[in-house]
Amino acid sequence: MPRSSARSATPKPEARTRVGNGSVVLSGVDGRSLEARRYREILAALVSDMGGDPSEAQEQIARRAAMLAIWCEGQDTAAALGTPIDVAAYTTASNALRRLLETLGLKRVPRDITPTLAEYAARRAAEKAQAA
Structure with missing residues (x-):
């Protein structure tokens, strides 16, 4: 029976690039x-928003x-400094x-700030105690 030509989905660590194994975020940079540090901050936040374990496709997106966020x-x-910008390019990049971000499924999820009955009662009691 002939050998399968399928390759392992995950190469050995020594066969991966520095970008692939995570030791370098942008090759040659x-x-x-400031831009590289900000890039890492944004990328880390996006990965965190995805639950911390993105697929390769999600990582690429x-x-x-x-x-694009850094450029914008x-x-x-x-x-803000009064330098003219290319509004068409800015709009295109923003869109x-x-x-x-929509493809990644990142959406603003409202946080429930409604107090529990116990929290409400405690706050009212504290307000009454201050007024007295």
């Missing part, structure tokens, strides 16, 4: 720059979203970022 933040800064 000084990780100490999150990387693109992080890069740079344009925000330029505009692409929104679509990537």
